[in-house]
Amino acid sequence: MKKHNFSAGPSILPKSVIEKSAKGILNINNSNLSLIEISHRSKDFVEIMDNATSLALELLNLQNKGYKALFLQGGASMQFLMTAYNLLENKAGYLNTGVWSTKALKEAKLFGEAVEIASSKDKNFNYIPKGYSIDSDLDYFHITTNNTIFGTQIKEIPDTSVNLVCDMSSDIFSRDIDFSKFGLIYAGAQKNMGPAGTTLVIIKEDILGKVSRVIPSMLDYRTHIEKESMFNTPPVFAVYTSMLTLEWLKQNGGIKSIEKKNIQKSNFLYNAIDSNELFSGFAKKEDRSLMNVTFNLTNQEHKEHFDKLCNDANINGVNGHRSVGGYRASIYNALDLNSVNVLIEVMNELKRII
């Protein structure tokens, strides 16, 4: 009874990763010790951390370009304040494309002048603002590339001389963009990278050290760079399982290859929505996310019926977020085309029987 897991996050991971992860819990590297019982200073774990950070930079094509990869704790929400703590001296700009950008902006305001450069709040964030200008005097410009709740995604990364800071939690490692455009990228692991419990931070090192405030050790990126994510005990399991997922991605052809699959999956699903008058998409077509497909029934009377069909087909996690309603199918890297086809079949089935 295979489940088709469309959860928005924590979300589906490759089956081989789940199996290796469970095996590591029982016995890591044939040591007769559990992954979670060994010292983080042991050779076994230091290798895991090194591997995970190297793979992250390699997959993003950021090796030898002045970037460091860190595995921290606290989720993207901790990064909302850490980015501002470390980078905001005079003024920062934020593109407000949803709930998470709004929260990021709110936290930044505690540390200095943080302004909303553009927003799509007027239409409940169903599109990505365009045509705004980014003043060159900003300390940084913050964007959220993919908006999990609303199902929108920034297709063109802005060109600017200002440091780009990005919450890439829900689309990192899913599509081939020029990651060297960014000064700092952060991403909670629990979408395309691993289980909840760690946050990947990719930093161009030369953007640090420019603010005058004193930063507590744990909130200072320089601490974690200097200690290679081992200033204190790292979240061992989450880092290990993220490493396994990054290995899986590399073995499956890396970002270019997975992007093709992601485009195919999302095309199939958006086509199914657009060609079926029982459904309507939420996000503006040109801004539709490759990761989170948001849609609704055109007639709410069919809700019970559709929910039952989904349930009978072992479809899990398609309820929309409360601020949008309707449905959201999250089709991250590890979700295979077969699961998308099952959902499409259920949508077609509803049409046949109505």
Place this chain on the structure above:
Amino acid sequence: MKKHNFSAGPSILPKSVIEKSAKGILNINNSNLSLIEISHRSKDFVEIMDNATSLALELLNLQNKGYKALFLQGGASMQFLMTAYNLLENKAGYLNTGVWSTKALKEAKLFGEAVEIASSKDKNFNYIPKGYSIDSDLDYFHITTNNTIFGTQIKEIPDTSVNLVCDMSSDIFSRDIDFSKFGLIYAGAQKNMGPAGTTLVIIKEDILGKVSRVIPSMLDYRTHIEKESMFNTPPVFAVYTSMLTLEWLKQNGGIKSIEKKNIQKSNFLYNAIDSNELFSGFAKKEDRSLMNVTFNLTNQEHKEHFDKLCNDANINGVNGHRSVGGYRASIYNALDLNSVNVLIEVMNELKRII
């Protein structure tokens, strides 16, 4: 080939916990989904979080006494700054008993006046200072009950009208003390409670809200109390495995019962050290830890020999911390008497063959 795991942390966990934890990774509650693939808002996980927080309060005998239990991220090191951020308005006092208290004091100084009330640094922290006085005008007094690196432990919790704040990372759930003496207790999970990746914080709610500064959401305990540790995605695996460990402790008679075993294990080991002229204990006898037994060879020429005997006996993780040297046997709750006996046997064997 069973390993005898004396690691200081991450450290040994009960075998049954390891097995259930691995099983949950493969299939949680017979859902055909992995623990790490389900939404943290799902019924399955909300129950896990509720269970974990209830068990923590129950085992510490703190239910219905105005306390909340939180599962956060970032380790004790994040609590060094969070305690000060939330509680330090005018002046705080710190008892300096080792590396971790020194770090806690350092971070607190960024937020206000934080003073060292007493210290044992003069003797490389091999004892617990006593006879100091705690001014009643302090916002709080911070102690570290067990000093993992040095193998010392506070036996008498100070009596004071001031809020007691405590880093209990390496001895929480190991001995029966009056936990209601504390305003705030924090503990990284990776000793007696679970895997690395979550930090238990126990707060008496009425000590909060007394400082004038604005606190970023993620660093404000009130945020996490209001959202029941679900302000953002929690570290699902670490919380689950901590819950399993707390269940194991409850099933095995709770803290009173485990304390007896811990006293027995430590007595046996300290007696073996004291009765063998090849070894000497590091910590002052009256302050010896029940959790971390620090000792050294009286003659370093035997090091290679002793290390080989340990290795041959499948003893893991007994190297001392670099700031103390020698050996450290961490004998946390999950380590059974048999492993202690194996170590004692190796110490006796060295004596026989020298």
